Each structure stands twice: as C-alpha cells, then as structure tokens.
Amino acid sequence: MKKPRLLLADDHRLVAEGLRGLLEPAYQLVGIVEDGRALLEAADRLVPDVVVADISMPLLNGIEAVRQLKKKNPELAVVFLTMHLDVAYAASAFEAGASGYVLKHSASSELLTAIDNALKGRTYITPMLAGELLNYQRNRPQGEQPDGLARLTARQREVLQLIAEGLSVKEAAAVLGISARTVEFHKYSMMESLGLKNSAELMRFAVEHAIK
Incomplete structure (x- = not known):
C-alpha cells in the first residue's frame, strides 16, 4: 500500500530529524523545510498529502503559511506540532485550516493519531487543550481575532x-x-x-x- 506523502516544517533541524524515525514507518517523508516561505514553495513542488508544521518559524510563521496553503489547496491535511500551550494559538491554527494541534512533548504519543485523523478528514487536538479551546470558542465574540x-x-x-x-x-x-x-x-x-x-x-x- 502506498504511503501518504508528508512534508515537515520546523526550524529546529534536530527536532525535525528526531521526528524522521517516528514518521517514516507510516509516511513517505518527501521533505523537511525550516521556514514558512520554504514551506509554501515545497508544498507547490512536492504536492504532499499532509503537512506537519511548527507555528514559530522565521520569515513566515506556520499559521500564515497554512492559511495561504489552504487557500490554494483546501483538501490538504495539516497538523500543527508546537511548543505553544496556548488556547489562542490553537484557535488561530484551526481558523487557518488545520485539522490537528499537538504539543511537541507529546509527539511520540499523539502525532501519528493526529495525522491519521487529519488524512481522514477528522480533527484532533491535544487533550491538554481540548476543554479549554471549547470554552474559548464559546465565550469569544463572533468573528473576533x-x-x-x-x-x-x-x-x-x-x-x-x-x-x-x-x-x-x-x-x-x-x-x-x-x-x-x-x-x-x-x-x-x-x-x-x-x-x-x-x-x-x-x-x-x-x-x-x-x-x-
């Protein structure tokens, strides 16, 4: 069975290389990029099925990059892998079009599940933020950023x-x-x-x- 094509974006090369061993058994890792602009270029060139991206990246942050990617290709599955335990970041990530939000320290236990859900058109958010995000969305005025x-x-x-x-x-x-x-x-x-x-x-x- 053909492995889904995965593009990884993280400006910490050691983190990205560490994720390789976790991802490669299940996915075809077609590229690793280190900034948001490189992510846009690589996504056009490599045509991945799913993108795993950090939020904090130079030149163009992950949320802005994903917003642009989803405008071009609404079907692209996206999972954010980040250190930001912040419900406002999570809300912005999903508004940009992400299907998953995982914290880096939980990657080994949650990332593969999040990617699998994203490829099936479902949403995954780390349990550490799920309840808080629900309350945040309920209490936030409509359309406010x-x-x-x-x-x-x-x-x-x-x-x-x-x-x-x-x-x-x-x-x-x-x-x-x-x-x-x-x-x-x-x-x-x-x-x-x-x-x-x-x-x-x-x-x-x-x-x-x-x-x-």
Missing part, C-alpha cells in the same frame, strides 16, 4: 513578522519580492489601522503580536 490582527491584511501580517524579526525595509522587500516603497506603504497602512503614531510603536506592536 485577538491582538487587533484582524484589521490587517495577509500581506500586512507578513510585513509585521519581518519587522518583528528586525529586518530593514529593504530586507523585508527582498524577502517578499516587492519594492521597498510598497513595504513602507504597508507599514504606514498598519499604523493607521492600529492607531499607532510612529515606527517605534509599530515595532513594539510587531514584537508583542507577530507570531515568530
């Missing part, structure tokens, strides 16, 4: 993460393949949307709110 990020476009959130990582306008422009002037436009548009007065306030917001 935490931290004011809902007011930003996908491109603005990409710029925000790069600002939080300390990239200059020129460096951010090079990563995104756009002009420095366009990055500046997004910066000032974000400041206006968020009610911030200057670049220093935007940098503070970026560091506090961008998922890296």
Whole structure:
C-alpha cells in the first residue's frame, strides 16, 4: 500500500530529524523545510498529502503559511506540532485550516493519531487543550481575532513578522519580492489601522503580536 506523502516544517533541524524515525514507518517523508516561505514553495513542488508544521518559524510563521496553503489547496491535511500551550494559538491554527494541534512533548504519543485523523478528514487536538479551546470558542465574540490582527491584511501580517524579526525595509522587500516603497506603504497602512503614531510603536506592536 502506498504511503501518504508528508512534508515537515520546523526550524529546529534536530527536532525535525528526531521526528524522521517516528514518521517514516507510516509516511513517505518527501521533505523537511525550516521556514514558512520554504514551506509554501515545497508544498507547490512536492504536492504532499499532509503537512506537519511548527507555528514559530522565521520569515513566515506556520499559521500564515497554512492559511495561504489552504487557500490554494483546501483538501490538504495539516497538523500543527508546537511548543505553544496556548488556547489562542490553537484557535488561530484551526481558523487557518488545520485539522490537528499537538504539543511537541507529546509527539511520540499523539502525532501519528493526529495525522491519521487529519488524512481522514477528522480533527484532533491535544487533550491538554481540548476543554479549554471549547470554552474559548464559546465565550469569544463572533468573528473576533485577538491582538487587533484582524484589521490587517495577509500581506500586512507578513510585513509585521519581518519587522518583528528586525529586518530593514529593504530586507523585508527582498524577502517578499516587492519594492521597498510598497513595504513602507504597508507599514504606514498598519499604523493607521492600529492607531499607532510612529515606527517605534509599530515595532513594539510587531514584537508583542507577530507570531515568530
């Protein structure tokens, strides 16, 4: 029987290599990437059946990357494997289109189950967060996204993460393949949307709110 094709995204190479032994008996590991932009490129090129991704990755975080992947391919199964024991992150992960949310320290006991569920069109969330997530979703106002990020476009959130990582306008422009002037436009548009007065306030917001 043909093994499902799996793409792994984690910026900690030792963690990723450690997962290889867990995953390879059941799945064809077609690639390992270390940032969100590499994940988008590899998913287009390798056409996996399932993606296992970390949330905190450079250049483009896992949640933003998965949001873009699911827009292109709604059928793609996605499981997040993360250190974030935070219900807000879990909620954002499922809103982005994930089918599973597993904590790294539980990978050996939960990851294969989560992947199997995702491939069958079912949802899996680590039991440590399941009840809390249910309460969070019940008590959260309809359509609200935490931290004011809902007011930003996908491109603005990409710029925000790069600002939080300390990239200059020129460096951010090079990563995104756009002009420095366009990055500046997004910066000032974000400041206006968020009610911030200057670049220093935007940098503070970026560091506090961008998922890296």
